[in-house]
Amino acid sequence: MTTLTAEGLSYGVEGRHLVDDVTITAADGETVGLVGPNGSGKTTLLRCVYGALRPTRGRVLLDGDDLHVMGPKARARRIATVPQDxxxxxxxxxxxxxxxxxxxxxxxxxxxxxxxxxxxxxxxxxxxxxxxxxxxxxxxxxxxxxxxxxxxxxxxxPSLVVLDEPTNHLDIRYQLEILSLVRDLGTTNLLALHDLNLAAYYCDRLYVLDSGRVVASGAPEEVLTADLLRTVYGVSAEVSTHPTTGTPTVVYLPVST
Structure with missing residues (x-):
C-alpha cells in the first residue's frame, strides 16, 4: 500500500506564494494529474513533493512518513522523479x-x-x-x-513516481506509450500534464491549479467542464464524452474577433 498525502503545502519566494495552502492525495495505485495554466504552480508543487524544494508550510507524507524528515537516499528508495527537461x-x-x-x-x-x-x-x-x-x-x-x-x-x-510533463517533446505515439506505461507500473503516480485530453484519459483524478491554489478536484468528468476552462484558462471549449473511451474530450473553440 502506497498513499501520498500533501497537507497544506505552501512555498513562496520574495513574498509571493507560488504554492498556497495546497492539499492533495494519491491513493495506492492511483494516477493523479495536476493541470492548470502556465505559472499555476504545478512544477513547484511537484518539487515540494519529491524534495527538491522544502515547503515554507505544510508537510508531505508517504504512508504516514514525513518525506522531508528522511535523508535524500532513503527518499530516493521510495520516490522516483522524471523532470520536465x-x-x-x-x-x-x-x-x-x-x-x-x-x-x-x-x-x-x-x-x-x-x-x-x-x-x-x-x-x-x-x-x-x-x-x-x-x-x-x-x-x-x-x-x-x-x-x-x-x-x-x-x-x-519506487513506490511513488512523480513526473513533470512526461510527454514533453514526444511524438504522439510515445506520448501514449509513456502514459500507458506509467499507468501499468503498479505504482502510485503523480504527474503534471499540459494536454487536458491526455489527462482525462490516463488519470484517475485531477487537481486543477490556478495561481498556486487548488480550484477544482475530482474525477476528470467532474472537473473538466466548459465553465472551468473558461474561468481558469480563459478559453471557450466544448466538453463531450468520447463514444469509445467514455472519457471527457475537450474541443477548443476559435477566439471570436
Whole structure:
C-alpha cells in the first residue's frame, strides 16, 4: 500500500506564494494529474513533493512518513522523479544514466550486479530505446532523453513516481506509450500534464491549479467542464464524452474577433 498525502503545502519566494495552502492525495495505485495554466504552480508543487524544494508550510507524507524528515537516499528508495527537461550536460551513455536508478539501493562503492544489468536492459526495452543504450545522453533528442529518464525511474523500483510533463517533446505515439506505461507500473503516480485530453484519459483524478491554489478536484468528468476552462484558462471549449473511451474530450473553440 502506497498513499501520498500533501497537507497544506505552501512555498513562496520574495513574498509571493507560488504554492498556497495546497492539499492533495494519491491513493495506492492511483494516477493523479495536476493541470492548470502556465505559472499555476504545478512544477513547484511537484518539487515540494519529491524534495527538491522544502515547503515554507505544510508537510508531505508517504504512508504516514514525513518525506522531508528522511535523508535524500532513503527518499530516493521510495520516490522516483522524471523532470520536465532532462539535463543533457553530463557525458554518460544512456545505459549509464538508466543504471543510476539503482544508486539509492547501493553503498557508494558497490558495483552493479547481474540483476542490476538485467533491470537496466528490461527498462530500456520497455521504453523502446534499446538501440540507444550506448549513445551519449547529451546527443539524444528531447523525447529520447525523456524516455531514458522514465527508464531510470523504472530501475529505481519506487513506490511513488512523480513526473513533470512526461510527454514533453514526444511524438504522439510515445506520448501514449509513456502514459500507458506509467499507468501499468503498479505504482502510485503523480504527474503534471499540459494536454487536458491526455489527462482525462490516463488519470484517475485531477487537481486543477490556478495561481498556486487548488480550484477544482475530482474525477476528470467532474472537473473538466466548459465553465472551468473558461474561468481558469480563459478559453471557450466544448466538453463531450468520447463514444469509445467514455472519457471527457475537450474541443477548443476559435477566439471570436
Amino acid at each position: 532532462g539535463q543533457a550536460g553530463f557525458e554518460l551513455t544512456v545505459r549509464e544514466i538508466v543504471a543510476m536508478g539503482r544508486s539509492p539501493h547501493k553503498r557508494f562503492w558497490e558495483q552493479d550486479t547481474d540483476a542490476d544489468t538485467d533491470l537496466v536492459r528490461a527498462a530500456l526495452a520497455r521504453v523502446g530505446i534499446t538501440d540507444l543504450a550506448d549513445r551519449s545522453f547529451p546527443s539524444l533528442s528531447g523525447g529520447e532523453r525523456q524516455r531514458a529518464l522514465v527508464a531510470r525511474a523504472l530501475v529505481q523500483r
